Amino acid sequence: MASKSFKGNQSSLSISSDASESHKPPVPPTVTFARRTSSGRYVSYSRDDLESELGGSDFMNYTVHIPPTPDNQPMDPSISQKVEEQYVSNSLFTGGFNSVTRAHLMDKVTESEANHPQMAGAKGSSCAVPGCDAKVMSDERGLDILPCECDFKICRDCYIDAVKTGGGICPGCKEPYKNTDLDEKAVDNNSRPLPLPPGTMSKMERRLSLMKSTKSALVRSQTGDFDHNRWLFETRGTYGYGNAIWPKDGNLGNGDDEDVVEPTELMSKPWRPLTRKLKIPAAILSPYRLLIFIRVVVLALFLEWRITNPNNDAIWLWGMSVVCEIWFAFSWLLDQLPKLCPINRATDLNVLKDKFETPSPSNPTGKSDLPGIDVFVSTADPEKEPPLVTANTILSILTADYPVEKLACYVSDDGGALLTFEAMAEAASFANVWVPFCRKHDIEPRNPESYFNLKRDPYKNKVKQDFVKDRRRVKREYDEFKVRINGLPDSIRRRSDAFHAREEIKAMKLQRQNRGDEPVESVKIPKATWMADGTHWPGTWLNPSTEHSRGDHAGIIQVMLKPPSDEPLHGTADDGLIDLTDVDMRLPLLVYVSREKRPGYDHNKKAGAMNALVRASAIMSNGPFILNLDCDHYIYNSQAMREGMCFMMDRGGDRLCYVQFPQRFEGIDPSDRYANHNTVFFDVNMRALDGLMGPVYVGTGCLFRRIALYGFDPPRSKEHRTGCCSCCFGRSKKHSSMAHTPEENRALRMGDSDDEEMNFSLLPKRFGNSTFLIDSIPVAEFQGRPLADHPAVKNGRPPGALTIPRELLDASTVAEAISVISCWYEDKTEWGNRVGWIYGSVTEDVVTGYRMHNRGWKSVYCVTKRDAFRGTAPINLTDRLHQVLRWATGSVEIFFSRNNAFLASPRMKLLQRIAYLNVGIYPFTSIFLIVYCFLPALSLFSGQFIVQTLNVTFLAYLLIITVTLCLLAVLEIKWSGIELEEWWRNEQFWLIGGTSAHLAAVLQGLLKVIAGIEISFTLTSKSAGDDVDDEFADLYIVKWTSLMIPPITIMMVNLIAIAVGFSRTIYSVIPQWSRLLGGIFFSFWVLTHLYPFAKGLMGRRGRTPTIVFVWSGLIAITISLLWVAINPPAGTNQIGGSFQFP
DSSP states (O other): OOOHHHHHHHEEEEOOOOSSSSOOOOOOEEEEEEEOOOOOEEEEEEEHIIIIIIIIIHHTTTTOOOEEEOOOOOOOTTTHHHHHHHHHTTTTEEEETTEEEEEESSSSSSSOOOOSBBBTTBBOBOOSSSSOOOOBBBBSSOOOOOOTOOOOOOOOHHHHHHHSSTBBBBBOOBBOOOSSSOOOOSSSSGGSSSSOOOOSHHHHHHHHHHHHHHHHGGGGGGGOOOHHHHHHTTTTTOOOOTTSOOOGOOOOOOOOOOOOOHHHHHOOOOOOEEEEEEEHHHHHHHHHHHHHHHHHHHHHHHHHHHHHHHGGGGHHHHHHHHHHOOOOOHHHHHHGGGGGEEEEOOOOOOOOOOEEEEEOOOBOOOOOOOEEEEEEEEEEOOTTSOOOHHHHHHHHHHOOOOOOOEEEEEETTTTOBBBHHHHHHHHHHHHHHHHHHHHHHHOSSSSHHOOOOOOOOSTTTTTTHHHHHHHHHHHHHEEEEEEEEEHHHHHHHHHHOOOOOOOOHHHHHHHHHHHTTTTOOOOOOOOOBOOOOOOOOBOOOOSOOSSBBTTTTTTTEEEEOOOOSSOOOOBBBSSSSSSTTBBBOOOOOEEEEEBBOOOOOOOOOOHHHHHHHHHHHHHHHHOOOOEEEETTOEESSHHHHHHHHHOOOOOOGEEEEEOOOEEEESSSTTTTTTOOOOHHIIIIIHHHHHHOOOOOOOOSSSSEEHHHHHOOOOOOGGGGOOOOTTTOOOOOOOOOOOGSSOOOHHSSSSSSSSSSSGGGGGHHHHHHHHHHHHHHHHHHHTTTBBBOSTTTSSOOBBBTTOOOOOOOOOOHHHHHHHHHTTTTTTTOOBTTTSSSSSHHHHHHOHHHHHHHHHHEEEEEOOOSSSOOOEEEEEHHHHHHHHHHHHHHHHHHHTTSSSSGGGGGTTTTOOOHHHHHHHHHHGGGGGHHHHHEEEEEHHHHHHHHOOSSSSSSSHHHHHHHHHHHHHHHHHHHHHHHOOOHHHHHHHHHHHHHTTTTHHHHHHHHHHHHHHOOOOOOOEEEEEOOOEEEEETTTGGGGEEEOOOGGHHHHHHHHHHHHHHHHHHHHHSSSSHHHHHHHHHHHHHHHHHHHHHHHHHTOSSSTTTOOOHHHHHHHHHOOOOOOHHHHHSSOTTTSSSSSSSSOO
């Protein structure tokens, strides 16, 4: 059967569980390991055996000593690490709760041939052992690693068999291998800043011991007393020509203490900050604050005058207007107060390079000392999120200007689709061409789709002579890549049909053999989805079935690109499609992850997927920083990560929880009809919040500190207690006995406990029972600290501590990652409550950022000269309204939850608290806004106005309030850099969204809180744009949705009211022109704001039939005449003098 053939090829990593005790909470599975030998039998191992064989330091440092002859050079000392990681990258790991964890060795990942040695399924020679067809061991360039002098080709499993059970005899020449002892001293310690601990420790213990020894040896650098020369003297540090230190008289490491020259020119460099604040000029900021104060006073006086001067002729109209105006003043105050302290920031990438990537006494080789970054890309449905878009995002990440060995990319496929899996494999294959091309010619942007569609001259500022030829070749490859991606759905379907037909034929033959001459019944076999190597896809099938549907499938991890080598791998003229001489060919680590999903579990949508990536990445790469991107947001500025790292690595950066980048969008119509760019929020509100505790988290384009996501408090949190009344300026320090505790014991703190040290025994209750995950926490905390290169830097790490090679990625590590993405892992832990992305809200991003600020963390807003990231936004009216509805619904949920800013801790500053309070309250403005939009029509219908008469006092207040609002807008435009048209578009859509999506969100939230009823607003396409050549054809698509009813009603009622009021005034004996002008002025104010909405309803310009306008006018006139007849002007019952209405 097909299922048996799939299981037969697995290297079983079995999970045992007690099914009888079903009433007890699920216990974590006990993972046992086995591998398949060349003879087909399985040899079982315990975790300790596997650690000693695969993950131990002895195996990692294994080397084969071959005599150095001219045609037989010594082998790379890290052969075992390369071989093991090649095995891991060629295996598809699956598993989950109550299921078997398997490592399925894949011959091929896609139909096309893999052509990069780091890629899964890379081409190579086959093993020469009879009965084994596995790939032989290979190095970074894809060349075969042959451990014997006879050049006998052997795979990794057969080599282990020969060494462990075959007496170390080569299967080819029958001679013993020259050296089969696992050498513990193979790693050259001269390339490391500090010696490693003994090799008997486990991997995590070795990491922690290294960090502790580094900390204790270099702790004096925090006080400015550390002497780099003394450290070099003590460690006998001597280096080659061109490095930081050159020994006297050409003596290389002879042990004489006097031979080292002191690098005085390096020690005399002044300390320079990585970032700086750019304050808003006082000529702009001072008038801005003054105008806010003046408008607050005028609003208070105006409301006092309105309350004390009621309109007794229409007390109902006056009462509604006063209530609405009071709320508007309150809402404006909530929005305006956090804008009192706007700032701009700038980074210095040259200083970052000098500190972290330039040869120095603590880093003689100049190897990058930057911390690692794990990039998360989330996708859920390949039908709604095209795989080509996701693939382009992945390619832009792989080409980012950041140390290759410090970068890792994780793709979360929450749908478990084979289409996404193979699209990512195709992207990894195309990266072999695209990444070196970008590095060679400094391409920007590094998203191939955006780059090849640039309107500007692509040859500008390109100096290399072969650029035109290289670009033409890469463009041809990209066109073929797009064809393969777009053809994947049909390819997968045809392949699955072919394999299914083959399985049916096999089943029928088997049935005939068993039954003989008896009549054969039709055989029904579940129609599976097949991978390129001829095995079942463990995720969601095209024809869903049990354990293979969108909400019911195993966890999957595939290392698409294995970790790169520690040293640069320069290409040659013969490598690849283009000349890659002196171009680094390495690619960052790329991992495909699809978490386990089972019926009966709440998987918490995107937040749950992000938390699964946090855990899996902590075990596999453990980058101390996490950058999360949506699948349609790509890196537009290749140095964006470096810009964000400037803030994290600067003085005081250890108290930053995240660096938020602005969202920029492509494909939006030039007029930005529906304010899709949202520049007022991203360039005004977010810059203003940056002057407080920092901007809110907006869901994408955010660089996180991993420790902050884990729910820990910021360092020195007890010294930075900020009271509620301290506003945004002052803070009081709390001195206690903790000031005398070493900082490394206070770096990890959770909750309000005053304990001097973190109780690590409680961590399994918060993070789950993975010891790998828990052991990685202090490592990530240490690696995320800024450099201790200045006496003022607190909680720093010594320079050069992160230049050590990365850890081995072995099978046991990936198997552990499988276990932490299973559906049961979060049970009875604090994931989603305090740890990771927070559950329970549609807008999990805002809540997650709020929790961090509530614990005392700060955030930073990083606006780069060249946009850091770019994405897409819906330009269709209905899609835009539903997007705003989702945001507003999340805000209402926040208001009715314990994440309400009213309940914030004392660590949150007052103005930051007001900003978060506004986030939860702004949808409720829609109730008053809808009433106020109907008031002009009611005024015109009734012949009354909100005030008794349009006297000078009312007009003066109205004029001052309007003028101050306009002046504030002008000054905001000045200090934020936005344009007046963008500000006006934002005002228009504020009213459009406020009268439609915001009102629906409030009703939905109230029904959910009060009655527990959830309402979903669905949309139906009524007409579609049929112009394929029009880039903005989607702008004219009209889709009906119930959200359009309130704005349409407001427009119709106001238009009719204007006609009614005009008719009433003309036919009145004593025309009340002042009341008419007041009502018409406010009606036009409403209609002007709703103009983009009306334009969206009309579709493409000129396509609305003329009869629509004719009938609209006739209906408006008819209704107005009927109203005048029903309620004629005072003193007469006639229309037009002698004419009597029948």
